[in-house]
Amino acid sequence: MKKVGLTLLTAFVGGAMALGTYKIFEKKNADDMTFEERQKVYFTSNPMTVSSAGSVDFTQAAAAVTPAVVYIRTTYSSQQGNGGGSSPFDDMFGDFFGQRMRPRGPQQASGSGVIISPDGYIVTNNHVVEKADKITVNLNDHRTFQAKVVGTDPSTDLALIKISGNDLPIVKLGNSDDAKVGEWVLAVGNPFNLNSTVTAGIVSAKGRNIGIIGSENNDEDSNPFGMRQRQSQQPRLNKAIESFIQTDAAINPGNSGGALVNTKGELIGINAAIASHTGSYEGYGFAIPINLAKKVLNDIKQFGSVKRGYIGVSFRELNDDAAKDLGISRNTGLYVSELVDGGGAEAAGVRKGDIITKVEGNPVYESSDLQERVGRLQPGDKINITVLRDGSEKNLTVTLKGEAAAPKSAAVSKSAEELFNKLGASFQPLTKAQKAKFRVNNGVVVTQVRPGRLFYETDIPVGSIITNINKQPINSIADIDKAITNLRNGNLIITGIYPDGTSFNNMFQVQ
Structure with a gap:
């Protein structure tokens, strides 16, 4: 009898916890939930x-x-x-x-x-x-x-x-x-x-x-971490x-x-x-x-785009050949060859010639051991690394830095299926501060531009403000969907402001 009572009690407590979890997330706006939170609600039911x-x-x-x-x-x-x-x-x-x-x-x-x-x-x-x-x-x-x-x-x-x-x-x-x-x-x-x-x-x-x-x-200048992975005497630059x-x-x-x-x-x-x-x-x-x-x-x-933190180092992945080339005895870890001026690593006290041996207490054997950890974090997040210097290890906390400026990035579009995919851009609604800065009452900001698509080819860069499409005010993705539906003669008129504050009013023929 006690066993039956215990089973019933366990079932009751489990059900109550599940219901409580559901109610907590139910109060939160679905649009503000992460995918993990959305899934907790789904799998509770x-x-x-x-x-x-x-x-x-x-x-x-x-x-x-x-x-x-x-x-x-x-x-x-x-x-x-x-x-x-x-x-x-x-x-x-x-x-x-x-x-x-x-x-x-x-x-x-x-x-x-x-x-x-x-x-x-x-x-x-x-x-x-x-x-x-x-x-x-x-x-x-x-x-x-x-x-x-x-x-x-x-x-x-x-x-x-x-x-x-x-x-x-x-x-x-x-x-x-x-x-x-x-x-x-x-x-x-x-x-x-x-x-x-x-x-x-x-x-x-x-x-x-x-x-x-x-x-x-690989011939470009940097990867998403502000790092350079050097596997030979010539730098092999890796954006991945x-x-x-x-x-x-x-x-x-x-x-x-x-x-x-x-x-x-x-x-x-x-x-x-x-x-x-x-x-x-x-x-x-x-x-x-x-x-x-x-x-x-x-x-x-x-x-509308990925917010990445930068650690701010260039490194060489160590192995037997790299250790011999550098004249050091250690053949595992990441050898710091350069520091980004004003970067997170420099501010934390990392020096040229340090060897990164651990990240968050876990051994670093190759670049991916550090890159994935950094790739999960945002600008402003902190990451703990261990460096080997003069024969002893030092624990340092690096605050990741964001990008100094948004580049014309190889990203993609947002919404409106086939026609919208041809535009090749991602957007976010303007904040009050952005509206005040550009002196507009409505608009969306371009957060990404995809190479080879309309915005890229016509030089509408990241940071531009789109205020009207086909003379319809734009405040959201839904407004863009509506504005590009049923184009007359395939004409698309986009009105907005470049990041430097100059206005544009461009007409395109969309096939």
Whole structure:
């Protein structure tokens, strides 16, 4: 009898806690919630019943995840193709396997995505939707939607898109830090146009830096951390944030943007690349850790772009050859070769010649050990590092600095499906301070500009204010959607103010 009473009491307490959690988040405006908070509300009302992490029965996890992994089809103008056909992802996921079809006229490509919010937010890869004019999303239940690009982050190869829907199935966000090498995982996606395919494998390694993201841009001046990764006598500049989860679960062309989940059905990674001599699966797949993706996706949704903190160092990743070249005995860690003037590292007391040995108490063996940690943080956040100097270790706290100025970034557009995707910009409503500064009563600020699209080609930069489109006042994304619908003769008139305060009134012909 006591046992029955204890069981009932436990059930009552658990139910009360779940109800309390639901009520707390219910009071919060859904638009202000992070994706994790939205999911807590969802799973309080829709609890998951899945097998334990140690089980080799994948049926429950597959059943829970498959409905929320979508098939993405993209259409490009015949002049563009999928990103111009020159990215390393094109080489890996290329024509040979039929993922990019090249008929006369518009070109098409395909990939996968994962629904992470019941109102239609979907995470996928940047290279899946980059430069797409039209994005079509097919759900597992055969419903079809047109998607809007909310924003992308080429530095992590992530994109956030949205479809108009309610009560959609979602995949629960997991904790990629908890993933263990040797743990069973499932890859869910749409390889070779085979919808809703599930493959199984293990986590083969973590923290992999394979040099695939942004590898065509290594001659540029910096990466998102204000760091330079030096692997030889000549600096190899890397804009990417790479700390992949490696898996031997079969990943093939079309799996890009799909889910890597543990046996509890929790999303621990977004499948992004394979290492292959042939372009198809050879046992080496790579997924972006979800803990890095959470920060990127929440930033895109909230700000229209990713807010990154800069540590402000250039470093060389140590190994036997680097240690010999530098004349030092230590062959692990990151050798600080330069400091950014006024950067966070300089202010914290980091010096040239220091060796970064730990971040947040964890050993640093390669660049990804530091880059992923910094990539999760915002300007103003603090990060604890340990440096080796004159034979002894020192613990330092670095306050990350933001960007000095917003660049014309390789980002993406927001809203209004095909036509809006052609504009190639992300927007946020003006604050009171911005309205006062530019002396306007309405408007949105351009937070990102995507290369190769209308705003980029016509030199409307980040920081510009858009006040009217086709003579309609603009205060929100919804206003933009309305203004660009049913254009007369394809004419688009955009009125606004450049960052330097000068006005513009440009007319474009949109095909």
